[in-house]
Amino acid sequence: MSYLLRRTGFYLLTAWIAITINFLLPRLIPGDPVMSLINRAQGQLSTQAIQSLYVLFGLNKDESIFVQYGHYWAQLLHGDLGLSFAFFPTPVASVIADSLPWTLALVGITTLASFLLGTALGVYAGWRRGSWLDLVIPVTTFLSSVPYFWLGLIAIALFAGVNGIFPSSGGYEPGLVPGWDPDFLLSAVQHSLLPAVTILLSSMSGWILSMRNMMVTVAAEDYVTVAHAKGLSERRVMVSYAARNALLPSVSGFALSLGLVVGGTLLVEIVFSYPGLGFELFQAVGAKDYPLMQGIFLIITLSVLAANFVADLAYLVLDPRTRREG
Amino acid sequence: MRLNAKTKIGLVLLAGFALFAVIGPWIAPYDPTERGGDMLQPPSAQHWFGTTHLGQDILSQVLTGTRGVLLVGFVAGVVATVLAVLVGIASGYLTGLAAEGLSAVSNVFLVIPALPLIIIVASTLPGTGDWTIALVIGLTSWAWGARVLRAQTLSLRRRDYVQAARATGEPTWRIIGFEILPNLTAVIASGFVGTVIFAVLSEITLAFIGVSDISDWNWGTILFWAQSQQALAQGAWWWFVPAGLAIALLGTALSLLNFGIDEFVSPRLRACAGTAKVRMRVGFTPVLRREGGPGE
Amino acid sequence: MSEIELEIKGLNVDYGLGEQSVHAVRDVDLTLRRGEVLGLAGESGSGKSTLAYGLTRLLPPPGVIRGGQVIYHPEQGEPFDVLGLSDRQLRAFRWAQTSIVFQGAMNSLNPVHKISTQLTDVLRAHEPGSTRAARLARARELLALVGIPADRLDSYPHQLSGGMRQRVMIGMALALRPKIVIMDEPTTALDVVVQRQILGQLVGLRERLGFSVLFITHDLSLLVEFSDRIAIMYGGRIVEQASAAGLHKDSLHPYSHGLLHSFPALRGPREELSGIPGSPPDLRSMPTGCAFHPRCPHSFDPCVRRVPELGAPQGRPEQDRSVACWLHPAS
Ligand SMILES: Nc1ncnc2c1ncn2[C@@H]1O[C@H](COP(=O)(O)OP(=O)(O)O)[C@@H](O)[C@H]1O
Ligand code: SF4
Ligand SMILES: [Mg+2]
Numbered sequence: 001m002s003y004l005l006r007r008t009g010f011y012l013l014t015a016w017i018a019i020t021i022n023f024l025l026p027r028l029i030p031g032d033p034v035m036s037l038i039n040r041a042q043g044q045l046s047t048q049a050i051q052s053l054y055v056l057f058g059l060n061k062d063e064s065i066f067v068q069y070g071h072y073w074a075q076l077l078h079g080d081l082g083l084s085f086a087f088f089p090t091p092v093a094s095v096i097a098d099s100l101p102w103t104l105a106l107v108g109i110t111t112l113a114s115f116l117l118g119t120a121l122g123v124y125a126g127w128r129r130g131s132w133l134d135l136v137i138p139v140t141t142f143l144s145s146v147p148y149f150w151l152g153l154i155a156i157a158l159f160a161g162v163n164g165i166f167p168s169s170g171g172y173e174p175g176l177v178p179g180w181d182p183d184f185l186l187s188a189v190q191h192s193l194l195p196a197v198t199i200l201l202s203s204m205s206g207w208i209l210s211m212r213n214m215m216v217t218v219a220a221e222d223y224v225t226v227a228h229a230k231g232l233s234e235r236r237v238m239v240s241y242a243a244r245n246a247l248l249p250s251v252s253g254f255a256l257s258l259g260l261v262v263g264g265t266l267l268v269e270i271v272f273s274y275p276g277l278g279f280e281l282f283q284a285v286g287a288k289d290y291p292l293m294q295g296i297f298l299i300i301t302l303s304v305l306a307a308n309f310v311a312d313l314a315y316l317v318l319d320p321r322t323r324r325e326g
Numbered sequence: 327m328r329l330n331a332k333t334k335i336g337l338v339l340l341a342g343f344a345l346f347a348v349i350g351p352w353i354a355p356y357d358p359t360e361r362g363g364d365m366l367q368p369p370s371a372q373h374w375f376g377t378t379h380l381g382q383d384i385l386s387q388v389l390t391g392t393r394g395v396l397l398v399g400f401v402a403g404v405v406a407t408v409l410a411v412l413v414g415i416a417s418g419y420l421t422g423l424a425a426e427g428l429s430a431v432s433n434v435f436l437v438i439p440a441l442p443l444i445i446i447v448a449s450t451l452p453g454t455g456d457w458t459i460a461l462v463i464g465l466t467s468w469a470w471g472a473r474v475l476r477a478q479t480l481s482l483r484r485r486d487y488v489q490a491a492r493a494t495g496e497p498t499w500r501i502i503g504f505e506i507l508p509n510l511t512a513v514i515a516s517g518f519v520g521t522v523i524f525a526v527l528s529e530i531t532l533a534f535i536g537v538s539d540i541s542d543w544n545w546g547t548i549l550f551w552a553q554s555q556q557a558l559a560q561g562a563w564w565w566f567v568p569a570g571l572a573i574a575l576l577g578t579a580l581s582l583l584n585f586g587i588d589e590f591v592s593p594r595l596r597a598c599a600g601t602a603k604v605r606m607r608v609g610f611t612p613v614l615r616r617e618g619g620p621g622e
Numbered sequence: 623m624s625e626i627e628l629e630i631k632g633l634n635v636d637y638g639l640g641e642q643s644v645h646a647v648r649d650v651d652l653t654l655r656r657g658e659v660l661g662l663a664g665e666s667g668s669g670k671s672t673l674a675y676g677l678t679r680l681l682p683p684p685g686v687i688r689g690g691q692v693i694y695h696p697e698q699g700e701p702f703d704v705l706g707l708s709d710r711q712l713r714a715f716r717w718a719q720t721s722i723v724f725q726g727a728m729n730s731l732n733p734v735h736k737i738s739t740q741l742t743d744v745l746r747a748h749e750p751g752s753t754r755a756a757r758l759a760r761a762r763e764l765l766a767l768v769g770i771p772a773d774r775l776d777s778y779p780h781q782l783s784g785g786m787r788q789r790v791m792i793g794m795a796l797a798l799r800p801k802i803v804i805m806d807e808p809t810t811a812l813d814v815v816v817q818r819q820i821l822g823q824l825v826g827l828r829e830r831l832g833f834s835v836l837f838i839t840h841d842l843s844l845l846v847e848f849s850d851r852i853a854i855m856y857g858g859r860i861v862e863q864a865s866a867a868g869l870h871k872d873s874l875h876p877y878s879h880g881l882l883h884s885f886p887a888l889r890g891p892r893e894e895l896s897g898i899p900g901s902p903p904d905l906r907s908m909p910t911g912c913a914f915h916p917r918c919p920h921s922f923d924p925c926v927r928r929v930p931e932l933g934a935p936q937g938r939p940e941q942d943r944s945v946a947c948w949l950h951p952a953s
Binding site for chain 2: 010011013014017018021022025026129130131137141142144145146147149150153154156157168213217219220224225228234237255256258259260262263264266267270271281282285286288290293294296297300301304305308
């Protein structure tokens, strides 16, 4: 269990660093853009809201940095991330609460699907190296060199728009009210198909390439040769000996890739005006809505950490060497 | 070192891009910001890549933008690689709390999603010209390289000749400079190329969402205007296709280069000569009897 | 003399195709008899492993078998060429007739599967009708055979010592009661005490179960003690073949002589032998004539020009002995 403890400690450290970056960034920068925003919104802001923005962005110059840090944490722990300017006067926390489920659904499902599909294809391409399956290399190389959002633009141009099959923007039909009714769900699925396929195509190539290379490397290990020498069926050697072991670095490298995938996915949301965190981030950037940007950064980081923790759990199950029994 | 076909193609493509980065602004047929009479025109003899809603020539924008893209990618790559080498070798070669700390810090930066971090850093900064963007990307994307280099250094440190040098009391800087670094060249090169790919994609993304200065032309700026002027809804495919293809081509060139380096580092990935005729199967060695002698 | 079990005829193995290929095994003829321990010795890089894995087509890319035959003589039925089997036939042949204990024994077990899984999957593949309980019982038996307590079945490889892992591999090699067990430097990575223990055990098992062994090592002194016959390999060729006693008493090839009178260096890499000056030949640019001539103390006129053939030396009444050296031209 020491493995899990170590990983948990590491994620707590990372979360603390991310939060501290969020705290320090506005304080390191000369000039205070937030101040001018507050001034512009003067009159519409309650004193409490102003106070919370002061704490978030370090505008109380007479407080020492440590006192500021204490206040900052106290406020975070109350779930107060300040007010959004782009969606004035909605609190950042509720803007995020509205868009987070969309992103979680879209990114969660597509990332998982892309990992599974890409890994399976990579296993096969690596196993049958030297056959026509080697064609996956140029194709995936090209796909992974294209920014996700550009692929999204192409997808819209080809399949959406006036006489396209798919809607080109939004998360659901404008007239509908979000809820668990079939009309809404159907519309939501229809709206998310094109972005999902875009993300799938772009992110899958990374998994395919890395899994293929791992398969090629693992296929030369002694235990795979032993498995062949034992006369096991081709399937058994490929799955239980080669792929099973090639999967390990793939799962432990999940962290590395997840950050990239999430970054790319946010951009796809922008292109499709999908009502998730990425689109909110885009609007925040456009409106110079610093509280919202920082809130989104925090939430994305924490979600990625959580996903990594799940990947660590998976690794624990997959690699007996990390389990210390007896 | 013999270059394989992939590496060669990659290098040739890169040389082409480098050439355009230098001469692009001079050979561009128009001023990229100059407005013209032909608005939103598809590709034609006057405007090979068509025009924008203001009648600007898109070919000129792509050519002029090449310099910014390559500059930012290269500078960010250099910054990140220098940091990665310092942190990676120090945390791999040294021992004790400092080394552990450095390794923990690079792992932290590895899991914090880079693009959102770059976005908030870049948008908090007052100016966002090419150099600023390059520095921000470079300073936030060294962790991956540092991790790889640390692992390699750890394994080199255990080699006999390094152990021997340590035993004879050779100074640390000499061991690192003459025994460790030369053996890391390929890994460092591959890390550099990887970081350049990442930096190019990031800067284009930043320009596309409007974080960076839109007065500097790069391929992302073109896409930013295309997106904000609803190029898609107007069917102006020529507005975003050339820039995207340029990105893809540059990315492919860099990836090809990296494949070459990877195959150089780990021979198992190398395709065997003559695979066109015989498939080398693991577990079932091909039997090619020359004599066509007895047997089946 | 006892019957023939396996006959290797004119085997040639290359690494790579075309001009840059390396000829790692050259025109090897070798016969394994029923129930014997045949030792194969030679410096590291002489092609021993390549020969052993080539027999059942287990060489990794870019290995290619460029010629020859591997004739297997079953107890009943016609002899057949193993290299001519289809994939399915070969899969059925592997492990059931010839099993291998690999050189890299430390990595021969898959780290992510339990010992029981790795012992039983081979049973399941070859005896699809067997029950799980029967397979587990057999696995327990196999561990007992090599002196490992049955509760180790549930262990993962990393929980076993090097010696135990090697024993598990030997037990696994006997799973299907094969006729031939190939052992490629099975004990090199172990300390001397464990080495002797395991080899002693192996010889005992051979007497009980009656399989024949192709035993590969670069340590000729081990072979003299444990094997019936010995073949010496140099630069991809067999250069001498004789009974263990005969070779020990009177080696004919200068290389064999060198091997016998050298011993592993006390310091430095294990495989480095002191006793024969010079280094093994570069397979890409082999010396002309006898490949050993640059290092041979007895090299004379014909050695540089013509390759000596492996054959029974003239004027030696004892049978069953062959050598490839111009000092002892074939009759
Ligand atoms: N995968 C490979 N690719 C190219 N050459 C190889 C490969 N494996 C072995 N060789 C060459 O074949 C020769 C024989 O190797 P090997 O059979 O392993 O020798 P031994 O087992 O006697 O030490 C070596 O000189 C080596 O250079
Ligand atoms: S043939 Fe000549 S060189 Fe070769 S071993 Fe015999 S004497 Fe020495
Ligand atoms: Mg060997």
